[in-house]
Amino acid sequence: MSRPYDPYSSPNPKRFYRSRTDKVISGVCAGLAERYDWDVTLVRVIAVLLLLFVAGPLIFVAYLVVAMITPYAPAGYGNFSADEDAFWRGVSDRPRATFGAIKYSFMDLEERLKNIERTVTSDEWRLRQEFKDLEKGN
Structure with missing residues (x-):
């Protein structure tokens, strides 16, 4: 059974969600990791440090805001094969970077096609073909 089409969802399943399973306070650090x-331990240690x-009140407020606006991971999220996971990790979230890579x-x-065309239409190539x-x- 297929899921209904959601025009606002990204085809990239690697989005930032709060973790449902590995959370200490609200799952923000685990979701980021x-x-x-x-x-995840490194992310938590850095957050505490x-x-x-550094900026205790600012970091605390930022953590609370991120916890309030970030949804929990949907049920079944993260069940990817190793190949799918490697593919989606290689996909950029920035459209400009993706467009640049495609461009x-x-x-x-x-350029390769021009080189092939130049080679095939040259007189030298025709002469070699005749010798063959x-x-x-x-």
């Missing part, structure tokens, strides 16, 4: 494939030594791929293909045809005839 899961999204970027970081170690920032809270204690340069097409520019490279166009003569060799096959004997």
Whole structure:
């Protein structure tokens, strides 16, 4: 059974959600670690260090805001095969970066096609083909 079409959802399943399973306070650090494939303990240690030594009230307010506006991960989220996970980790979330990568791929293909066309339409290529045809005839 297929899910209903949601025009506002991203085809990229690697989105930032709060974790339902690995949470200490509200799952923000675990969700961040899961999204970027970081170690959750390291993210929590960094968050505590920032809270204690850098800008405590600012970090605390930012954490609360992120916890309030970020939804929990949907049921069944994260059940990807290793190949799917590797593919989606390679997909950029920035449209400009994705467009740039596609643009340069097409520019490279166009340059290769020009080189092939230049080679095939050259007189030297025709001459080599004629020699090959003569060799096959004997």
